[in-house]
Amino acid sequence: MATMISFVIPAHNEEAVLGATLQALLKAARTLAQEFEIIVVDDASTDRTGEIAQLAEARVLKVNLRQISAVRNAGASAARGDVLIFIDADTLVYEPTLRGALAALESGAVGGGARVKLEANAPRWAKIFTALIVMLFFRMRWAAGCFVFARRDVFERIGGFDQQYFLAEELFISKALKRHGKFIIVPDAVVTSARKFRTYTARDLLGALISLLRGGPGSWKSRDAAPWWYEARRE
Numbered sequence: 001m002a003t004m005i006s007f008v009i010p011a012h013n014e015e016a017v018l019g020a021t022l023q024a025l026l027k028a029a030r031t032l033a034q035e036f037e038i039i040v041v042d043d044a045s046t047d048r049t050g051e052i053a054q055l056a057e058a059r060v061l062k063v064n065l066r067q068i069s070a071v072r073n074a075g076a077s078a079a080r081g082d083v084l085i086f087i088d089a090d091t092l093v094y095e096p097t098l099r100g101a102l103a104a105l106e107s108g109a110v111g112g113g114a115r116v117k118l119e120a121n122a123p124r125w126a127k128i129f130t131a132l133i134v135m136l137f138f139r140m141r142w143a144a145g146c147f148v149f150a151r152r153d154v155f156e157r158i159g160g161f162d163q164q165y166f167l168a169e170e171l172f173i174s175k176a177l178k179r180h181g182k183f184i185i186v187p188d189a190v191v192t193s194a195r196k197f198r199t200y201t202a203r204d205l206l207g208a209l210i211s212l213l214r215g216g217p218g219s220w221k222s223r224d225a226a227p228w229w230y231e232a233r234r235e
Helices: 018-029 049-055 068-078 095-106 124-140 152-157 169-178 195-199 202-215 217-221
Strands: 005-011 036-043 059-063 083-087 111-118 147-151 183-192
Touching (some): 005 018, 018 095, 036 049, 068 083, 083 095, 095 147, 095 183, 111 169
Parallel strands (some): 005 083
Antiparallel strands (some): 111 147
């Protein structure tokens, strides 16, 4: 079992959702009887993201990177734990999921992820779309970016998240970790925000997906490939 868990949360202007994420995480983590820390990597926020993190007694690391892979790696570099768990700022993680991740590591896994559900008030089409994506990820044993865990020693051995890419970094780290041992997707789901499905139409998101697939991984090395992520509309 890990001697310490480091939760790393990348955040850019997340004052609307970060408080609920931290509240759920603290409640879950405190049931584990395990030492832990929470690091919020405040990436060039202009709102109350850092203040909200401090109120929840999280450690705040301020950066100005605007690249999700680099922000995750910055948090990992500052972390003290020998288990790293990366959580998105709009994602609720509960005790069964954390216990499942730690049990996977205890059984010899080098890392993994979890199933993902959208919040209850998500549009119906969004739930169907997400279920299909989750099915694909589960079959391929890829971690969704909103919840990725890894042993720190293996994470460092593979060089962390690949900073060539501005998106889909979770796919590349899933593949890299699998080359070093067992990679487990735990059955208990995390619950993530449906805000993108409310601020973008189905046509917008389908068009973005088609564009990414047409461009291939080479196009993912530019921030311009994902304006819906880096310049996202806010509710």
